[in-house]
Amino acid sequence: MKNRSATLSDRVSNALFVAVMRIVQRMPYEKRIPAAGKLVARLAPFLGFTRKIRENLAIACPHLSYEEVRHLQRAVPDSLGRMLAEIYSGEEFVARVRDLPIEGPGAETLERAHLEHRPVVLAAGHFGNYDAWRAALVGHGYRVGAIYRPMNNPIFNEQYVSTISAIAEPLFSRSRRGLGDMMKFLRDGGMVAFGFDQHFNRGAELSFFGLPAFTPLSAAEMALKMKADLVPIYAIRQPDGLNFKIYADKPVPHSDAETMTQELNDGLEEMILKHMEQWLWIHRRWKMKKSGKRT
The missing domain is CATH 3.40.1130.10 (Glycerol-3-phosphate (1)-acyltransferase)
Incomplete structure (x- = not known):
């Protein structure tokens, strides 16, 4: 049952990811990248990212303030969303970095x-x-x-x-x-x-x-x-x-x-x-x- 649940969760996550990428790919590059970041940041609590970030920071950086942790719970998924949108932008992305x-x-x-x-x-x-x-x-x-x-x-x-x-x-x-x-x-x-x-x-x-x-x-x-x-x-x-x-x-x-x-x-x-x-x-x-x- 656990494996089936994990497989179903993976499928849902993959489908959600593909849907997000299709939405943002319609935008101009300069708007696409920050938009993808914001979308992933908003979805972070539902994907379990917020909890994982908080737990890891509590282990590795227990000195961080509540406000700093809250900031990273939004900023880390934002960075992830930007990265994924960049990778899926293909030649537009390559042209900016090569x-x-x-x-x-x-x-x-x-x-x-x-x-x-x-x-x-x-x-x-x-x-x-x-x-x-x-x-x-x-x-x-x-x-x-x-x-x-x-x-x-x-x-x-x-x-x-x-x-x-x-x-x-x-x-x-x-x-x-x-x-x-x-x-x-x-x-x-x-x-x-x-x-x-x-x-x-x-x-x-x-x-x-x-x-x-x-x-x-x-x-x-x-x-x-x-x-x-x-x-x-x-x-x-x-x-x-x-x-x-x-x-x-x-x-x-x-x-x-x-x-x-x-x-x-x-x-x-x-x-x-x-x-x-x-x-x-x-x-x-x-x-x-x-x-x-x-x-």
Whole structure:
């Protein structure tokens, strides 16, 4: 019964999402993006986002005032809605970001690796709009791939993959074949993005916001295996709500996978504290073990 309920809930959420995107896509771009943000913010309580944001903030940032939490309960879904509308805007979105400069201490590393045909592992969190930097790097002529997890709903998955493929390719599914293709792409001097900021049962118990958090080591492990640069990258939404700053942070020195991944966590935490509304606080990043210990 629980699985059926979850499936029904997923279908309703998917249908609602598609309906929202169809509505806002009829608007001009400058009105579409903020409108999508407002719509998702209004739907947040019904989608469970408001509760999840409040719970995560209580765990990670208990010092925040009631007013600050209330603000983030609206601002985080607004940021999510804007991001989704941007991704579904296809070429209109790409045209706005592909010529943006790549800033930050890692920008030179990316350019040098591209010119020397060396592999780069890009470390990315669910921050800002993670497809904005992908489109910007491709706009600079860089060969950029990304790993994605296929969605349970095959119809929605096909639509999703088609949408993100229009922004930049190649994409590699989390499968044996996808892993093989991704490694070949890296050997050929490509750049591949790995996420690292969601709970992963088989991950290492590292620190995030001063709390234990199971974290995947795959980005660091792949960088070590392929002798690739490991570069954290962000697309930081600007105050106007429409534009971005593409920021490549300093490369993470090679040591061991846990030390390198902890540095990724620390860098992301620092970035989130500067732009609290731009991280996806609706993920269950810190979970409880069966023993009752929070992870």
